[in-house]
Amino acid sequence: MRDDSRKDSPPLIKKIDGIPKLSVEPSEKKMPSPNKRLGVMPRLKKPEPDSVPLIPIDEKFKKRWHIEGIIGKGGYGEIYTAIDMKIAEEVAIKAEPMERKGKVARRMILEQAVLVKLQGKPHSPLILGSGHTEKFNYIVLQLLSINLGDIRRMSPTRKLSKSTVGRITVQSIAALRDLHEIGYLHRDVKPANICFGITPTTRHVLKLLDYGLVRRYKEADGEWRQHRAKAGFRGTQRYVSTRVHRRLEQTPADDMVSLMYTAFELLAGELPWRNLEKSDDIWKIKEAVQYGHIEYFSGMARELFDFSKLVSGLDPMVDPPYATLQTCVKKLYSPKKLTDLYDWEENFKEAILEKTLSTDDSSQ
Numbered sequence: 324m325r326d327d328s329r330k331d332s333p334p335l336i337k338k339i340d341g342i343p344k345l346s347v348e349p350s351e352k353k354m355p356s357p358n359k360r361l362g363v364m365p366r367l368k369k370p371e372p373d374s375v376p377l378i379p380i381d382e383k384f385k386k387r388w389h390i391e392g393i394i395g396k397g398g399y400g401e402i403y404t405a406i407d408m409k410i411a412e413e414v415a416i417k418a419e420p421m422e423r424k425g426k427v428a429r430r431m432i433l434e435q436a437v438l439v440k441l442q443g444k445p446h447s448p449l450i451l452g453s454g455h456t457e458k459f460n461y462i463v464l465q466l467l468s469i470n471l472g473d474i475r476r477m478s479p480t481r482k483l484s485k486s487t488v489g490r491i492t493v494q495s496i497a498a499l500r501d502l503h504e505i506g507y508l509h510r511d512v513k514p515a516n517i518c519f520g521i522t523p524t525t526r527h528v529l530k531l532l533d534y535g536l537v538r539r540y541k542e543a544d545g546e547w548r549q550h551r552a553k554a555g556f557r558g559t560q561r562y563v564s565t566r567v568h569r570r571l572e573q574t575p576a577d578d579m580v581s582l583m584y585t586a587f588e589l590l591a592g593e594l595p596w597r598n599l600e601k602s603d604d605i606w607k608i609k610e611a612v613q614y615g616h617i618e619y620f621s622g623m624a625r626e627l628f629d630f631s632k633l634v635s636g637l638d639p640m641v642d643p644p645y646a647t648l649q650t651c652v653k654k655l656y657s658p659k660k661l662t663d664l665y666d667w668e669e670n671f672k673e674a675i676l677e678k679t680l681s682t683d684d685s686s687q
């Protein structure tokens with residue numbers, strides 16, 4: 324379930340005839356070195372029969388971008404790769420119809436505004452341009468790797484190793500801290516919204532994507548906005564906190580809970596509620612995990628027990644202690660460094676070894 328009637332976010336930009344044009348010239352924006360592509364490059368998707376892409380493939384768009392094909396399709400938009408003819412560099416273009424169910428779709432307007440505010444922060448993708456046509460809004464972004472959900476599925480064990488997940492979590496905490504610092508909640512933290520860079524200088528730098536569900540939770544002076552008595556559902560059912568199941572106003576602690584579930588899924592290969600569909604059933608198991616029921620932390624998941632306890636104990640009414648959370652997950656990868664190789668650069672050998680060791684454990 325992914326609900327998105329965005330009634331609750333105040334418009335940041337009054338003009339709603341399309342997202343504002345932003346075109347960043349190469350001299351103003353330092354693109355990462357284009358010489359060498361590293362990491363797990365996105366692959367073009369086969370065109371779906373009977374579906375017409377928003378931007379025609381193999382044509383020049385806005386006289387600047389040669390569209391190569393579609394690499395991703397979210398619930399709302401399409402993501403393309405294109406060659407930016409001005410800088411001879413491959414980029415990603417995200418396009419979303421301007422109208423949804425007869426209403427002006429504001430997701431991308433908000434996403435563009437937040438991305439602009441985040442420029443200069445290491446875990447935000449570079450935004451290279453934006454604008455609109457009669458039918459859709461678009462944002463031009465730095466091209467990144469495939470997302471962590473797809474990377475996990477590439478692993479022969481369908482899991483990532485402790486040291487890789489530790490480094491993903493520590494960088495995600497920093498990404499969320501940077502977003503919370505400018506006053507916004509993400510509200511859709513999940514493996515599909517996390518990628519890495521693909522150049523020598525960015526290949527170990529995590530990038531948090533998809534700011535379409537953000538909500539402002541504090542004002543410029545740092546004062547928190549008043550909570551609503553009841554909030555609508557926002558997020559993805561598998562990863563939202565129990566507070567979201569209860570329709571409570573989300574706060575930074577709820578982004579941390581979604582990050583903890585993300586780390587759990589990457590490390591254990593699945594979440595305990597993976598096969599459940601009903602919100603109440605999922606909520607019940609999430610509560611048991613929150614209360615620290617040890618049976619849910621078997622195999623590699625036990626490595627996340629302390630982090631889970633810390634996240635479950637967070638006070639939802641204050642900003643989380645980011646540094647303490649980072650210290651807790653550092654023990655998953657220490658003495659490795661953030662710049663050491665990650666699973667996908669080493670044929671997932673560490674994840675395979677960990678699977679063998681945990682199978683040995685359970686047979687004793």
Ligand SMILES: Nc1ncnc2c1ncn2[C@@H]1O[C@H](COP(=O)(O)OP(=O)(O)OP(=O)(O)O)[C@@H](O)[C@H]1O
Binds near residue numbers: 400469515534
């Ligand atoms: N800059 C990028 N470089 C490479 N791949 C990207 C980039 N941006 C998005 N993607 C890919 O496209 C997918 C969908 O992107 P995104 O989540 O931004 O779209 P969405 O329409 O908002 O999706 P959702 O339905 O989750 O809201 C991502 O999971 C990722 O794999």
